Amino acid sequence: MPEYYPPSNAAPNVQMMHIKVKVLRFNPEKDKKAHWETYPVEAQPADRVLDVLNYVKWFVDPSLTFRRSCMHGICGSDAMMINGRNQLACKTLLRDVVKEGGTLTVEPIRGLKVEKDLLTDMEPFFDAYRAIMPYFINESPPPAGERLQSPELAERMAQSSNCILCACCTTSCPIFWVNGSYLGPAAIVQAHRFIFDSRDQATNQRLNIMNQNTGVWRCRTAYNCTEACPRDIPITQLIEEVKRAVMYQQS
Amino acid sequence: MHHRYDVLVVGAGGAGLMAALYAAKGGVSVACISKLYPTRSHTGAAQGGIGAALGNVAEDHWEWHMFDTVKGGDYLTDQDAAEIFAKDIIEAVYELEHMGLPFSRLDNGKIAQRKFGGHTRDFGKAAVERSCYAKDRTGHMILQTLYQQNVKAGTNFYNEFHVTDLIIEEGRCRGVVAYHLASGELHTFHAKAVILAAGGYGRIYKITSNALTLTGDLMSIYYRKGLPLEDMEFYQFHPTGLAKLGILVTEGIRGEGGILRNSDGERFMERYAPTIKDLAPRDIVSRSIITEIREGRGVGRDKDAVHIDLTHLPREVIEGKLAEITDLARTYLGQDPVKDLVAVQPTAHYAMGGIPTDINGLCLADGNGTPVEGLYAAGEQACVSLHGANRLGTNSLGDLIVFGRRAGIFAAQYAQQVEYAEMPEDPERETVELLDRLKNASGKENSALIRKELQESMMNNVGIFRNGPDMAKQVEIIKELKVRYAGVSVSDPSVRYNSELIEAMELGFMLDCAEAATASALNRKESRGAHDREDYTERDDANWLKHTMAYKDLNNPDNVLIGYKSVSLKGYTRAFEPKPRVY
Numbered sequence: 001m002p003e004y005y006p007p008s009n010a011a012p013n014v015q016m017m018h019i020k021v022k023v024l025r026f027n028p029e030k031d032k033k034a035h036w037e038t039y040p041v042e043a044q045p046a047d048r049v050l051d052v053l054n055y056v057k058w059f060v061d062p063s064l065t066f067r068r069s070c071m072h073g074i075c076g077s078d079a080m081m082i083n084g085r086n087q088l089a090c091k092t093l094l095r096d097v098v099k100e101g102g103t104l105t106v107e108p109i110r111g112l113k114v115e116k117d118l119l120t121d122m123e124p125f126f127d128a129y130r131a132i133m134p135y136f137i138n139e140s141p142p143p144a145g146e147r148l149q150s151p152e153l154a155e156r157m158a159q160s161s162n163c164i165l166c167a168c169c170t171t172s173c174p175i176f177w178v179n180g181s182y183l184g185p186a187a188i189v190q191a192h193r194f195i196f197d198s199r200d201q202a203t204n205q206r207l208n209i210m211n212q213n214t215g216v217w218r219c220r221t222a223y224n225c226t227e228a229c230p231r232d233i234p235i236t237q238l239i240e241e242v243k244r245a246v247m248y249q250q251s
Numbered sequence: 252m253h254h255r256y257d258v259l260v261v262g263a264g265g266a267g268l269m270a271a272l273y274a275a276k277g278g279v280s281v282a283c284i285s286k287l288y289p290t291r292s293h294t295g296a297a298q299g300g301i302g303a304a305l306g307n308v309a310e311d312h313w314e315w316h317m318f319d320t321v322k323g324g325d326y327l328t329d330q331d332a333a334e335i336f337a338k339d340i341i342e343a344v345y346e347l348e349h350m351g352l353p354f355s356r357l358d359n360g361k362i363a364q365r366k367f368g369g370h371t372r373d374f375g376k377a378a379v380e381r382s383c384y385a386k387d388r389t390g391h392m393i394l395q396t397l398y399q400q401n402v403k404a405g406t407n408f409y410n411e412f413h414v415t416d417l418i419i420e421e422g423r424c425r426g427v428v429a430y431h432l433a434s435g436e437l438h439t440f441h442a443k444a445v446i447l448a449a450g451g452y453g454r455i456y457k458i459t460s461n462a463l464t465l466t467g468d469l470m471s472i473y474y475r476k477g478l479p480l481e482d483m484e485f486y487q488f489h490p491t492g493l494a495k496l497g498i499l500v501t502e503g504i505r506g507e508g509g510i511l512r513n514s515d516g517e518r519f520m521e522r523y524a525p526t527i528k529d530l531a532p533r534d535i536v537s538r539s540i541i542t543e544i545r546e547g548r549g550v551g552r553d554k555d556a557v558h559i560d561l562t563h564l565p566r567e568v569i570e571g572k573l574a575e576i577t578d579l580a581r582t583y584l585g586q587d588p589v590k591d592l593v594a595v596q597p598t599a600h601y602a603m604g605g606i607p608t609d610i611n612g613l614c615l616a617d618g619n620g621t622p623v624e625g626l627y628a629a630g631e632q633a634c635v636s637l638h639g640a641n642r643l644g645t646n647s648l649g650d651l652i653v654f655g656r657r658a659g660i661f662a663a664q665y666a667q668q669v670e671y672a673e674m675p676e677d678p679e680r681e682t683v684e685l686l687d688r689l690k691n692a693s694g695k696e697n698s699a700l701i702r703k704e705l706q707e708s709m710m711n712n713v714g715i716f717r718n719g720p721d722m723a724k725q726v727e728i729i730k731e732l733k734v735r736y737a738g739v740s741v742s743d744p745s746v747r748y749n750s751e752l753i754e755a756m757e758l759g760f761m762l763d764c765a766e767a768a769t770a771s772a773l774n775r776k777e778s779r780g781a782h783d784r785e786d787y788t789e790r791d792d793a794n795w796l797k798h799t800m801a802y803k804d805l806n807n808p809d810n811v812l813i814g815y816k817s818v819s820l821k822g823y824t825r826a827f828e829p830k831p832r833v834y
Contacts, residue, residue: 161392
């Protein structure tokens with residue numbers, strides 16, 4: 001057993017947990033299909049799932065591959081399926097998902113091609129993002145200062161602008177799994193962010209995109225996206241708001 | 252694979268995205284390379300705000316902001332940079348708003364502003380509301396907004412490409428070499444101008460707010476060419492990182508009225524900075540916290556933290572304006588700022604030093620202003636010396652907007668005036684050698700263990716308080732770690748997404764940054780800003796009012812050569828004489 005590296009830097013007298021980490025592995029350079037590998041790990045209850053994966057990578061099996069960067073839930077790199085649920089590995093503490101002697105299961109997010117182990121091809125996800133015109137549009141000449149906006153109208157964007165594009169929501173959506181052309185919850189959240197921005201002038205164009213058969217009407221209100229969001233964005237509710245906006249536009 | 256662009260940007264955080272946007276506006280072809288996806292850059296982790304003298308809440312002037320920046324930097328700030336900055340940032344913040352950035356608002360519809368450390372009215376008289384913010388996720392919103400604008404502008408992105416070499420021949424940059432993570436292939440990017448904006452190197456420290464990816468790659472590559480790194484001894488520790496984890500707790504928490512307390516419940520900052528108390532600049536607050544801990548008034552199991560107290564603030568403020576950190580404290584510490592005191596300790600946060608540039612972002616090859624033609628740098632990677640010896644809160648977001656923009660403008664102008672300089676015969680040669688050495692080495696050393704020892708020793712020996720013997724010891728430790736690093740071998744033979752290979756390469760970059768920082772710190776025999784020496788406790792303007800330039804000795808790779816550059820003590824219209832720095 002290699003030297004234990006206490007990831008959360010807690011003092012040595014902290015009670016340790018002994019768990020198994022079961023990871024779905026796949027390296028297309030040598031594997032025909034994915035297989036499970038299990039690593040026994042000694043860890044602390046307050047460690048993050050990412051700490052455990054880093055420990056395995058750094059001290060047990062350096063070939064284990066996953067994305068990660070900020071380690072505190074703001075960059076969105078380490079979305080993965082943990083115990084069957086999409087979560088960020090850096091925002092999921094062991095004590096919340098596994099007990100002493102238990103097994104923690106880690107798989108890649110679903111619906112995107114697996115490139116290697118937990119790392120998936122993100123291009124289709126960002127293609128959907130780019131398809132909704134994810135940028136502010138206001139062609140009138142800007143004033144010398146700011147465009148004024150009331151705190152209430154600014155607050156209208158608070159939930160949707162909180163999105164970090166981690167893909168937890170989109171890759172938890174059963175419609176997205178079976179129909180990859182569906183733009184998916186994350187792209188709709190981005191559309192919401194601009195549709196409900198009082199300063200933006202391209203509402204109709206975006207609502208038209210949302211009204212296409214790849215848009216909001218594919219949503220079956222399964223709520224998987226809302227449950228998966230690590231930022232607590234009420235995604236299903238935002239999708240419903242976009243649906244209503246599309247209907248008002250048509251009426 | 253070979254690519255050609257007029258302007259190439261390395262890094263896709265705030266500075267890189269702003270540079271790319273402005274280079275594109277200059278009518279040249281632009282590509283942006285990132286080792287991540289752009290929306291995952293660490294600018295997204297900045298919380299509290301972007302300082303600009305808009306005067307939306309209280310009277311404010313760019314001269315006051317310039318003064319605060321110069322004084323905050325302990326007079327090592329270049330005043331021409333500070334003057335341009337304090338003026339330009341006002342218009343730049345409005346520009347971000349015009350790009351759609353969802354700022355928090357005042358009742359009258361204007362951008363909301365709040366207090367931040369070291370920002371004062373009337374040249375130091377009292378704290379002033381200067382920080383423009385979008386809740387406590389200002390960096391996140393800047394990053395998203397600038398990426399959105401680049402999508403709109405059609406910028407070419409090369410995501411998950413790791414730059415491994417800069418091609419500089421006869422004093423001119425001709426392009427870069429990059430390793431494509433997905434395919435393991437090397438790509439050569441031929442460019443008329445290159446802008447470096449790849450962030451800092453906080454990962455050389457054990458407790459840090461920095462992402463795992465902040466390993467100083469481009470600083471090291473620059474330094475390996477025998478080119479200097481400026482002011483590497485000035486490394487900022489943010490006073491409030493979540494205890495043990497180092498995750499940033501924004502200074503906005505004190506701007507909104509949060510109070511630091513020791514184990515006696517005492518508001519100890521009253522003793523260290525009687526005028527602005529908890530809103531003193533970061534170096535002062537960090538030292539005050541460590542002093543409290545050293546004198547036995549720390550909190551927590553190891554008595555190595557202090558408390559930040561928000562419990563007197565309304566719940567709406569805590570869960571509204573400070574939602575991000577409330578979530579972080581609840582998730583990671585199980586502490587609820589609404590009713591609990593939250594344990595914090597200083598965390599390695601920001602490099603004031605880096606690749607030296609002139610006021611237009613043009614990289615410098617020495618202390619005399621000799622340029623590296625065609626090479627620009629901006630953001631934390633760069634040292635235009637806006638921050639001097641200590642950076643004020645919110646001035647990093649401002650820096651990357653103002654100087655990212657200038658780098659983009661001037662790089663595009665340069666690219667329009669020149670032809671492509673010829674690439675050398677085999678531009679990938681050094682990268683191939685570097686990667687081959689890591690892939691084929693026969694040693695048994697583990698790069699993770701070496702990295703851990705580097706991080707712990709840097710924390711202990713070149714941290715908040717420093718002294719000669721400890722730093723001399725660190726010089727030896729780094730030498731030894733470099734020897735061991737030569738014995739690191741990569742066990743994963745994969746071509747695709749070989750992250751073991753990347754992490755091993757990054758460790759080499761980190762060792763260089765640590766080496767330059769330690770040598771620079773050992774050399775500077777005074778205390779100034781974030782560089783605080785127990786054996787030279789006073790600021791010494793007579794001998795040390797100058798920038799350090801650290802060069803790798805190419806004839807003896809363990810040796811660092813030290814040179815100097817004078818401080819620009821005058822702006823264009825204003826100048827502030829060095830004075831003792833009290834708050």
